[in-house]
Amino acid sequence: MTTLPPVPSGLRGAVDLSSLVNRPPAPAPGAAAAGSPGAPTPPDGGAPAASVAVPALVLDATDETFTQFLELSNTVPVIVDLWAEWCGPCKQLSPVLDKLVAEYGGRFVLAKVDVDANPQLTQAFQAQSIPAVAAVIGGRPVQLFVGALPEAQVRDVFEQVLELAAQNGVTGTAVVDGAPAGEGETPEPEPLPPHHQDAYDAIDRGDYEAAIAAYTTAIAQDPRDQLAVAGLAQVSLISRLQGASLADVRAEAAAAPTDVDAQLAVADLDVSGGHVDDAFDRVLTVFPSLDQEGKDAARKRLLEYFEIVGLDDPRVAAARRRLTMLLY
Structure with missing residues (x-):
């Protein structure tokens, strides 16, 4: 994984976000011309990564509100979980995604999309089956996987997303309520049968x-x-x-x-x-x-x-x- 793939045609126009999704990919760390304003600093250069305030690490996304997640993805990768209430495998996967996003302490934000209530986003992410998981990095979508994968495999995918995000200059951290996300207690999920x-x-x-x-x-x-x-x-x-x-x-x-x-x-x-x-x-x-x-x-x-x-x-x-x- 070295470059972001082209924007799927379904995203352009399905949701009126063309000003974001059509922008060129963010430059990889260190790729800007020397001395140019805003040139990103390599992760080992000592400069602190950018942070962005969010109400929570796990948020509901809708056709109307997704613009804010595209903007957010310029600072921190956004994982998109496309699910439905009637989908059994979705209920298996969601707790895994919630747990991993909490463990990564603000390096991701998770956007949950109910496909029944948000047909535009469902079309935009070309979700033919659910659960479907994608990412948005620098305003551009990346298809990840379909189905309820085991936690270890999902963790591997998250690591690849972080690598891809770093290559595209997206290395920030989400901050909840003014404190680094992930600090404090995470609510315990309900026990399974x-x-x-x-x-x-x-x-x-x-x-x-x-x-x-x-x-x-x-x-x-x-x-x-x-x-x-x-x-x-x-x-x-x-x-x-x-x-x-x-x-x-x-x-x-x-x-x-x-x-x-x-x-x-x-x-x-x-x-x-x-x-x-x-x-x-x-x-x-x-x-x-x-x-x-x-x-x-x-x-x-x-x-x-x-x-x-x-x-x-x-x-x-x-x-x-x-x-x-x-x-x-």
């Missing part, structure tokens, strides 16, 4: 089989536990993707267009990359050619995808209708 906590802990240490077992136990005890159902689907996908080679998976699928396992492996990659329609279409297209065992496997996998994407997503509704027609 026992099996959910076991699953989180297992995901954090990379033991996806243990996480699957914990969610399976939670569902056995309460079949209506939708958070556990969504969590099981999410962690099962992560487990299947471990060690997968993108080139090999796609080559195998191309060589065996009616092999259900090969096609489902590509669909996994598509879902993990946010290409939801491609994943649904791939499974539903191969479905009629499968034997009963293959159809059962494809149907089960589609139901997992529905949980990951969100049952209220219109793409899920369309795929569900298509699956029903194929079944009956």
